[in-house]
Amino acid sequence: MRMFGHRRLLAVGAIAAAVVMGSQAAAFASDFIAYPGPGYSGQAIDLSACGYNRIPHGYNGSYVFQYTGQTADAYNNPDASGVAAFRFTGDAQQDTPYGWQSVWIQC
Incomplete structure (x- = not known):
């Protein structure tokens, strides 16, 4: 009986750790930062x-992509x-205007 309880505790701990790791990964997604001007x-x-x-209209002046x-x-096109x-x-950046209208981040 005691071993069963110990195994259940380990399983719950492993599940909790996986949830925390998944939420931390989502919190650090890559960023496309768009600027309206060059x-x-x-x-x-x-x-x-x-x-x-x-990418909102008027935000094609320059960009920074932070890869994580x-x-x-x-x-x-606007619908990727x-x-x-x-x-x-x-990582990438460009300080001059570009023509892209949308970005798809692979998570």
Whole structure:
């Protein structure tokens, strides 16, 4: 009887650890930071949701991509469909305007 209780405690602990590890991974997703002006000027927005992220109109002046383990694809259309125009596999930045309209972060 005592061994069964000990095994149950270990199983509950393992499940709790997995949940915490999963939530920590989600908290550190890669970020696409879009700026309205060139040279990283203006009020930036941070797009970091897993999956589809639409780049708002007027936020194509410059960008910073902070890679924390999740790759991302940039698309020339607003719904992240079709063939990706660019794939982020590491940190990247550009201080001049770009044409992408959406980003898909692989989580």
